[in-house]
Amino acid sequence: MTDIAGLATRRAALTMLDAVLRRGDALDQVEARACRHLELPEDKAMARAIAAETLRHMVDLDALIDARTRQPLADDAKARTVLRMMLAQALVLKTPAHAVVATGLELLSGGPRRLAHGVFGALMRGDPALPEKPTLPETVAQRWRDHWGDAMVEAASIGLAKAPPIDITLRDPETAAHPGGTELIPGHIRLSESGPVPAMPGYAEGAWWVQNISAALPARLLGNGAGRSVYDLCAAPGGKTMQLAVKGWQVTALDLSEKRNRRLSENLERTGLAANIITMDALRWQPEAQADAVLLDAPCTATGIFRRHPDVLHRISERDIADRAQLQAKMLEQAAAWLKPGGHLLYAVCSLEPEEGEAQIGQFLDAHSDFLINAVTPDELPDGLSPTDEGYVRILPHHLAELGGMDGFFIARMQREN
Incomplete structure (x- = not known):
């Protein structure tokens, strides 16, 4: 060679x-x-x-x-x-x-x-130059335009121009040492400068972990655990697990990947937090008892994190969206059966596709009369982000644009009737 x-x-x-x-x-x-x-x-x-x-x-x-x-x-x-x-x-x-x-x-x-x-x-x-705003693939741009309008597509193109900023979740917002930045919501900081993460103040001591603000919202919306039980599904690498543990939940963290679970275990050790880690397919697992809450961060097309994973713009098709939606429906069925009466089911996907978000939850609620939306309120969200009329959280690329934008996400909080 x-x-x-x-x-x-x-x-x-x-x-x-x-x-x-x-x-x-x-x-x-x-x-x-x-x-x-x-x-x-x-x-x-x-x-x-x-x-x-x-x-x-x-x-x-x-x-x-x-x-x-x-x-x-x-x-x-x-x-x-x-x-x-x-x-x-x-x-x-x-x-x-x-x-x-x-x-x-x-x-x-x-x-x-x-x-x-x-x-x-x-x-x-010819001294060529690329446009300041990268052009989205036409099939993606048209799909998002149909769902969210021209302004969203424009914001997505602007967001694609560079990798997103780094956000961190603080283990203890009152005392945590951290690199500094802008507080997006209590306990969550957008860094003003970034470098090698392990070398930043407070990281080695477990004072914080990297977690985009969008990904940090689902666990926050379950509130304080006070010793109650929660199943964190598709949990690795552990950002949500650590959030739940800090808030006093007794966490069972389930993930299919042994490699990702090792990272979860390392993160728990670094932060001094505890959870019961299980490596298994959520569709095959059967818990011994129902939980007070279930957080399903479901496998999805991940089109909402296109800024850090631009491959999704070129490999995700309508068929992929339909396949993921089918898998999510099966996982929701499983998660619903594991929840105690009166408990909360928190569903989240880092997707910009309604089939994986609004439509998915609409179908679930139609088929489960014992579940109701527990509407998210504006004071539970960062300034500049509001819940939808249905009480969902739909995050699009233009949200918090003045601070660097947000990853695309959909979140629904549901409660099982007693």
Whole structure:
């Protein structure tokens, strides 16, 4: 194999992109395998950055490529993917052109190297630039426009331009040492500056953990536990579990992934909190007793976290949305059976698709006359965010835009009748 500095990193990035665009795999799922031959953390980080920025700007990168090719390259052609990577490095990551060419062309060994070299060279001579607001894939933009309107699509495009800010949840808001920032809601801070998380004040001591404000709201809406029992489903890596434990709940945290549960256990140890961790599929698990509350952070398409996971913009289809909605319905059925009369069922998804949110809960309530919405009130939410007329929480990209926006989420709090 040719020994070119940085080539292995670019091969890893290409492997990730191929898995996302050809097979529909999530970037997080394929990253470790694609980077297994890279020894240095900075090389792994660069591979991830190349893949992520290519996906973030892919529509606009394709427009540049198409403007310089006589015959359109197929969407899944290797030459197109490599050219996307080369342009993302040059225009977004500011990699020197000579390094981009040396590593990019080698990825096409035995393929259309002259074509890629010619297109890249012609583009760079023209001093190209990407738009400040990345263009969303048209199918995604139209779907969201139909659901939420033009303003939401505009906000999503603005939000896609860069990775979201870092939020943290404080273990003890009264005494916690933390890096400082803007308080979004008591006990939750948006950092003004960020760096390596483990090196920040208070992290090693367990004073706080990273958790986007949207993801922090579901557990907050269950209030104080006072020793009562709660099942936290799909719990890892543990942000909600730790929130519940701090509030005095007796937590049983269930997750299918043994690897993710190890992270949950490490987080509990670091923060000095306790929970009963179970590694099992929620659809197969049977608890010994009903709980006072169930928090179902359901598996979903994750389209609401497109800023940090731009792969969802290119791999999630209508079929994926329908499949996730079907799984969520099954999990809601399970969760409902595990709840004591008078108890609360908190349902949440980091999705911008109504099929996984409003429609899902509407169908559940139609089929379960013993469950009612316990409406969320404005004083339970950050300033600038209001519950819907139905008492749900629907978070869209433009919420808290002046502070950096929020991840897309849907939350419903329901109570089982006595």
